[in-house]
Amino acid sequence: MPDSLRQILTAIAQGELSVETAYRQLQYLSYEPIGxxxxxxxxRQHRTGFPEVIWGPGKTPQQLAEILERMRPHYPCVMATRxxxxxxxxVRSRLGGLHYFEKAQICSTAPILPPQFPRQVGLxxxxTADxxxxxEAAVTLQLSGFSVERFWDVGVAGLHRLLSVRDRLEEMAVLIVVAGMEGALPSVVAGLVSVPVIAVPTSIGYGANFAGLAALLTMLNSCAPGIGVVNIDNGFGAAMLAAKILRSLSQRL
Incomplete structure (x- = not known):
């Protein structure tokens, strides 16, 4: 990533950067074209705190490899989703040194490293179908330096499973709750804990689920306060919202 304008000017003033090199970097200060x-x-990282993440569908393996290769020298970790x-x-046949997380369907240029932020996100x-x-949410957070604890298969059809981990849920800084079918789980969780809940509807369910629309509407109509809802199957978006919440908290402490 080209440095910020302030860093470039400082480097020139200190004799660490030539005018010609600075000029080339300034050409791509806003964006860099690839083909x-x-x-x-x-x-994007300067504006939002997080670098650009590559959306995989619709791109050829060659295009993905070129984008990853161009971005890799400038960021600790570059991610491509779906x-x-x-x-x-x-993609790997064209570009080596990549890591793959099959369950999340995420490709990255770096492995998961120890977390940089101490407060945990509960997933x-x-x-199991969700x-x-x-x-996708968990791995996105981990590759971004956040600590994650997973609570899998605790749906409302067997509420005792959720209640058995209630104390641990309360210890999390933020909860991301993923559910399909009727999508009731975020409402139940939000009624049990005091921490923010990010609800993610999935497209899992029978015909009247309407590919996640039923779960989405349930979450939007929740009577439990403190719930934010992202789009259907958008684990990545939920992770970014949780990360921004935690980063904002850490900057204010």
Missing amino acids: DFARIDHQ ISPEVFEA VCAG LPVAE
């Missing part, structure tokens, strides 16, 4: 198919938003095993193998998943979305 005729991508423009890397290098300033990458199938077949696509990952095709609460209703059923795991891909929950793992």
